[in-house]
Amino acid sequence: AQSVTQLDSQVPVFEEAPVELRCNYSSSVSVYLFWYVQYPNQGLQLLLKYLSGSTLVKGINGFEAEFNKSQTSFHLRKPSVHISDTAEYFCAVLNSGNTPLVFGKGTRLSVIA
Amino acid sequence: DAGVIQSPRHEVTEMGQEVTLRCKPISGHDYLFWYRQTMMRGLELLIYFNNNVPIDDSGMPEDRFSAKMPNASFSTLKIQPSEPRDSAVYFCASSFPWGNTIYFGEGSWLTVV
Numbered sequence: 002a003q004s005v006t007q008l009d010s011q012v013p014v015f016e017e018a019p020v021e022l023r024c025n026y027s028s029s030v031s032v033y034l035f036w037y038v039q040y041p042n043q044g045l046q047l048l049l050k051y052l053s054g055s056t057l058v059k060g061i062n063g064f065e066a067e068f069n070k071s072q073t074s075f076h077l078r079k080p081s082v083h084i085s086d087t088a089e090y091f092c093a094v095l096n097s098g099n100t101p102l103v104f105g106k107g108t109r110l111s112v113i114a
Numbered sequence: 115d116a117g118v119i120q121s122p123r124h125e126v127t128e129m130g131q132e133v134t135l136r137c138k139p140i141s142g143h144d145y146l147f148w149y150r151q152t153m154m155r156g157l158e159l160l161i162y163f164n165n166n167v168p169i170d171d172s173g174m175p176e177d178r179f180s181a182k183m184p185n186a187s188f189s190t191l192k193i194q195p196s197e198p199r200d201s202a203v204y205f206c207a208s209s210f211p212w213g214n215t216i217y218f219g220e221g222s223w224l225t226v227v
């Protein structure tokens with residue numbers, strides 16, 4: 002069975018500083034990987050996804066993530082965060098079979114002025 | 115496109131009452147998902163449909179929960195009778211095809227008192 006581990010439940014960071022949100026997954030088959038963002042009182046929206054090809058994936062709002070198969074990781078990064086990036090971030094994995102998308106527990110990013 | 119539309123956005127009900135949550139998926143999407151989000155358990159998949167047929171309902175917590183999809187543009191999630199521990203945000207999501215991005219609605223915020 003596939004699973005997703007987000008190693009940090011909360012990440013505080015100062016405005017304009019870089020940030021990395023960590024995600025590790027386990028799956029015995031090929032995977033598709035996603036990062037979603039949830040702003041307060043809203044639904045989830047897609048930041049970026051890895052399906053195949055280049056392991057460095059660029060998403061919206063200046064975020065990027067790198068797929069590392071050997072380390073089974075898909076960490077999310079941004080070189081300089083803004084106050085508006087304060088939100089909950091979810092990593093998710095979908096395998097190439099018929100198992101639905103599995104989400105991690107989420108990481109709450111708090112950007113401090 | 116209008117996106118995934120859920121109603122009601124907020125509902126407060128008394129224990130023992132029936133609750134019906136509604137969802138209109140994105141036109142042309144053949145997968146529909148119901149998720150529940152709580153602080154304690156994070157995002158849980160309750161049930162998903164493909165072409166209006168329930169595929170996996172193993173996440174439905176108990177017999178008090180039921181979901182239907184009478185046609186491609188409408189689904190309901192019903193809780194009868196409701197209990198305080200059902201208080202959560204319920205998300206509907208849709209996608210096409212399998213493996214592609216899942217689009218979420220804004221959620222239905224349920225409080226059972």
